[in-house]
């Protein structure tokens with residue numbers, strides 16, 4: 001039955017607006033590229049259902065869900081709705097699929113919780129909207145499908161869950177939901193002094209929450225220390241029944257929204273190391289605002305999840321998918337380097353490991369041994 005990739009055609013051609021970072025194609029690239037690679041035969045793909053409004057209210061407030069639906073239907077919001085629910089803002093604008101698109105990502109997450117009941121691996125590149133709040137849109141996220149995935153796993157009998165978030169931004173919505181839950185391990189690595197400005201090193205809640213802010217210019221060697229010194233030991237000690245990895249693609253060098261400078265090897269290697277640590281695995285997307293780096297990263301992550309080999313040089317059909325992308329309104333789109341078309345795996349970006357980074361890892365690692373073990 002698994003691995004499965006949950007996707008939808010609703011993402012194709014959908015845009016938050018011509019000026020918004022989420023004007024770029026993402027999930028559609030993953031579907032096209034993985035199919036061109038021969039990695040996504042029909043039996044590995046499932047079209048994501050759209051979540052019913054009532055299903056969203058296991059975490060979101062009924063008032064908010066109704067306001068979101070109404071905003072899509074009417075194509076506008078009033079000032080009271082904007083103030084109360086964060087809809088119709090610069091970050092979360094009114095756009096044609098503003099309810100159906102996030103409800104599809106939420107539908108994938110709710111379905112994943114059911115499908116993983118007895119084990120398996122699922123990739124939902126349209127998921128990972130970790131900033132959504134119960135009663136308001138936040139940080140490009142209208143709903144919080146990551147929270148819904150965790151709740152769905154719980155409803156399907158999966159108690160101890162490790163949520164690992166390697167997006168460039170802090171997991172504020174997920175932390176809001178689960179920071180005090182003793183059967184949830186939350187680990188977030190994110191760029192320091194960047195929106196939403198939460199997730200300081202000492203922030204931990206009552207449960208098992210680990211926040212690691214990271215400095216600008218973070219390289220692969222430094223992230224390998226984060227993986228081996230914090231992420232893997234914490235997950236191993238916690239011994240979860242399921243792992244959810246939010247694999248935002250915005251911490252790579254090519255992304256226009258962060259100053260972290262990883263290669264996608266950091267993501268692939270972290271994913272590969274986490275896979276054996278639980279019988280159930282859900283891989284979510286997240287941020288990612290350069291159409292080439294996000295499409296290559298999530299396609300490569302699917303290859304890792306599904307046990308496919310990533311070739312050095314892509315076959316012509318896959319190269320054609322990448323050559324067909326454009327990046328309007330960004331200087332990086334004017335002269336894309338050749339390897340954005342011909343490869344999925346980046347050249348590693350190794351470098352010196354700063355003591356600033358290792359000190360923070362050590363600070364958090366000291367808490368790992370104090371976590372209660374399973375059972």
Ligand SMILES: [Zn+2]
Nearest residue numbers: 167168169287
């Ligand atoms: Zn992000």
